[in-house]
C-alpha cells in the first residue's frame with residue numbers, strides 16, 4: 360500500500376492476509392479486555408493479529424499479538440516457516456547501517472509542553488495485579504554517553520502522570536549500563552520511546568547483540584534495506600521516520616520511585632524493578648496513528664518475541680564452538696529458563712560440553728536437557744520421553760551453583776540461581792531400539808490421510 364515510505368507497521372499490516380487478523384469492531388475497554396482476548400485465543404490454539412478498532416475513550420486503533428506465532432515471525436523477515444534462524448544468521452553477516460536525515464510522517468503531529476500528555480494515549484491496563492496502565496511495546500532508543508553508539512531495547516513503562524512514567528531496567532542490558540555512565544557524568548539519559556514500527560525492527564530490538572552493535576543495523580540486515588531515521592525534536596536521538604508514535608524524554612539520573620507490580624514473562628506479577636523515572640518532553644505521531652500493544656505476561660507473543668532471536672543467536676554461537684549441536688528450542692513451558700538441545704555426538708562428553716557452553720552463553724537458563732538428534736526438540740513430548748528412557752540421575756546430570764541469573768525468576772535469590780544440566784542422550788554401548796512403523800507404511804498412512812483431507 361505505501362511503497363515509497365519504506366518499511367512501516369501499516370505497510371506490513373497491509374500485506375497480512377485477512378484470515379490472519381481478528382478485527383474487534385465493537386467499542387472495547389482497553390483495561391484488561393485485549394489481554395483477556397489474546398489469552399483466550401491462545402487457549403484455543405489461535406494467534407491472529409488483534410485490531411481493537413474503537414478503544415473506549417481513546418482515539419484508535421490499537422493492534423496487538425503481532426508476534427503470536429512462529430510462522431508469522433518468520434514471514435516478518437521474509438522467511439518460510441522454520442526458516443527464521445537462517446534468515447537471522449544471514450542478517451548478522453550483512454548488517455546495514457541506518458540512514459539519518461529524512462523527514463518522516465512520524466512528525467505529522469508534534470506535541471510539547473502541556474499538550475504532550477501521555478495519559479491521552481491508548482495505553483492498556485493488562486493484568487488484574489498490575490500497578491496501572493503500561494506500555495510494554497515501547498522500543499527505548501538511547502546512546503552510549505561516551506561513544507554515541509545507539510541502543511534499542513524494550514523496558515516496561517508504567518504511566519504515572521501526563522508526563523511521567525516509571526521504568527524498570529531489570530534485564531541489566533546496555534541501556535542500564537548507559538544510564539549508569541550518564542549518572543557518573545552527572546547527566547540524565549535521553550531516551551526516545553518508539554511505538555509502532557515494521558515488526559522486523561521490533562525483532563531486532565528484542566535481540567541481545569553486542570554492546571556496540573546498533574540494533575537498527577540488524578533490522579536493516581533483516582529487511583534488506585537500511586532503516587530510514589529522522590531526528591527527534593527535543594533530544595539528540597534518531598527514530599524511524601515511519602514510526603506511529605514517539606515519546607521523547609529522559610530517564611532521570613539518581614532518581615528512584617516505586618514501580619510495578621506488572622505481569623511479566625515468568626507468569627508472575629512482579630515489583631522487582633530498578634525503579635527508574637522517565638520524564639516526557641514531547642510526543643510525536645503520524646496522522647491517524649496505530650497504537651501497538653504487546654500482550655505481556657506468560658503470553659505466546661511476549662515469550663516468542665524474546666525467544667525467536669535468542670534461539671537463533673545462541674544457536675549460532677553454540678554451533679561455532681560445538682558443531683555437533685543440531686537444534687535448539689526454548690520451550691514455552693520454561694518461560695526463558697529452559698532449553699532443549701539436540702546433538703549428534705562423535706565422542707564421549709560432547710553433550711556435557713554443549714550444555715556447559717549453553718549455560719555460559721545465556722544467563723537466563725536454569726535447566727538444559729540434551730537429547731540425540733533422533734529426538735525433535737520442538738516436540739516437548741519427545742524430549743520428556745527421552746528423559747524418561749535415556750537418563751539416570753546418578754550419572755547423567757550436573758549443577759552449577761550460585762550463578763548469575765534473571766532476577767524476575769521468583770525462586771532466585773540475590774540475582775543468582777543454580778543451573779541444572781540433564782544428559783538424556785544415549786551412551787556408548789546403547790542397544791535399545793526405538794519402535795517405529797516402517798518407512799513404507801508411514802508413507803502409505805500419510806497418503807491415505809492426505810486423500811481424506813486429514
Ligand code: MN
Nearest residue numbers: 510511533568
Ligand atoms: Mn544493545
